[in-house]
Amino acid sequence: MNDRADFVVPDITTRKNVGLSHDRVDFTLPQPLERYTAADHATWATLYRRQSEMLPGRACDEFLEGLERLGVDADRVPDFAKLNEQLMAATGWRIVAVPGLIPDDVFFEHLANRRFPVTWWLREPHQLDYLQEPDVFHDLFGHVPLLINPVFADYLEAYGKGGMKAKALGALPLLARLYWYTVEFGLINTPKGMRIYGAGIVSSKGESVYCLDSASPNRVGFDLERIMRTRYRIDTFQRTYFVIDSFQQLFDATAPDFAPLYARLAEAPTLGAGDIAAEDKVFNVGDRSGWGDSEDV
Numbered sequence: 001m002n003d004r005a006d007f008v009v010p011d012i013t014t015r016k017n018v019g020l021s022h023d024r025v026d027f028t029l030p031q032p033l034e035r036y037t038a039a040d041h042a043t044w045a046t047l048y049r050r051q052s053e054m055l056p057g058r059a060c061d062e063f064l065e066g067l068e069r070l071g072v073d074a075d076r077v078p079d080f081a082k083l084n085e086q087l088m089a090a091t092g093w094r095i096v097a098v099p100g101l102i103p104d105d106v107f108f109e110h111l112a113n114r115r116f117p118v119t120w121w122l123r124e125p126h127q128l129d130y131l132q133e134p135d136v137f138h139d140l141f142g143h144v145p146l147l148i149n150p151v152f153a154d155y156l157e158a159y160g161k162g163g164m165k166a167k168a169l170g171a172l173p174l175l176a177r178l179y180w181y182t183v184e185f186g187l188i189n190t191p192k193g194m195r196i197y198g199a200g201i202v203s204s205k206g207e208s209v210y211c212l213d214s215a216s217p218n219r220v221g222f223d224l225e226r227i228m229r230t231r232y233r234i235d236t237f238q239r240t241y242f243v244i245d246s247f248q249q250l251f252d253a254t255a256p257d258f259a260p261l262y263a264r265l266a267e268a269p270t271l272g273a274g275d276i277a278a279e280d281k282v283f284n285v286g287d288r289s290g291w292g293d294s295e296d297v
C-alpha cells in the first residue's frame with residue numbers, strides 16, 4: 001500500500017512495465033509470464049530457498065501451512081492462475097497481477113472484494129536483501145500464504161472495507177499504521193513461542209532473524225489504539241513489534257466501527273517508533289542498540 005504523498009514511481013517499476021498496459025480502473029494486467037527470464041526464476045529459487053530454510057521455528061504454523069498447501073513453487077516464479085485454484089477453493093481469495101504500488105482506493109477496493117494485488121515483476125540479483133518497493137517475492141511469498149487461513153482472510157477483507165471508510169474520514173495515516181504493524185510486521189505469541197506472521201518480515205532474510213533474536217527492538221502486546229498512535233520507520237528494521245495472541249484477537253479487536261476512534265485520535269499526541277507507553281503490555285523493552293536519530297514517518 002502506498003500511503004505517502006511524496007511517493008514517486010521507482011525506476012525499476014517503470015523499467016519492468018515498459019510496453020505493458022494495465023486496466024485504467026483496477027490497475028490489473030494479465031500476468032506476463034513470458035517476461036520472466038531464466039535469471040528471474042533463478043533469483044526466485046534463491047530467495048525461496050533462503051527463506052524457507054530459515055522460517056521453520058520462526059514463522060507461525062499458519063504461514064508455513066499456507067506455503068505448503070498453496071504449492072508455491074520453489075524453483076520458479078509462480079503462475080498466478082495455478083495458485084488461484086488452491087487459494088479460491090480455500091477461502092475465496094485470489095491474486096491479481098498489478099504493475100507495482102497502486103493508489104490506496106484501488107488497493108482497498110481489491111481487498112474488500114477478496115482480491116490481493118501482487119506486483120508481477122521480481123527484484124534483480126543485486127537486490128536480494130532489500131528493495132524499496134514490493135515485488136512478486138514480497139507480495140506473493142510474504143502475503144499470500146496467510147490468505148489460506150480463514151480468520152486472517154476475513155481480517156484482510158475487513159481491512160479493505162475499513163480503508164474505504166478511513167479515506168472518506170481523512171484517517172488513512174491512522175489506518176496505515178494498523179496495516180504496517182500487523183499485516184506487514186506483526187508477531188504472534190503461540191504455545192511454541194513467539195512467531196512471525198508479517199509479510200514484510202517473512203520476505204526479509206535479515207528481519208526474520210532480527211525481529212525475534214535481537215535485543216534492540218521493543219516487543220509489545222497488540223493494542224489497536226496504541227498502534228494507531230505509533231509512527232513507524234520505513235528505512236530500518238522495526239523498533240517496536242506488536243504481538244497478537246491469535247488471529248481471532250486481531251479480527252475481533254478491529255471489528256468495531258473506527259469512526260469514534262479516529263475522532264479521538266485526531267488530536268492525540270503520537271508516539272515515536274521506539275517509544276514505550278505506560279499502558280503497554282511489554283514482552284521486552286529493547287536496548288535500542290544500533291538506533292540512529294533519523295525521523296519516523
Ligand SMILES: [Fe+2]
Pocket residue numbers: 001134138139142143184199200
Ligand atoms: Fe506488503
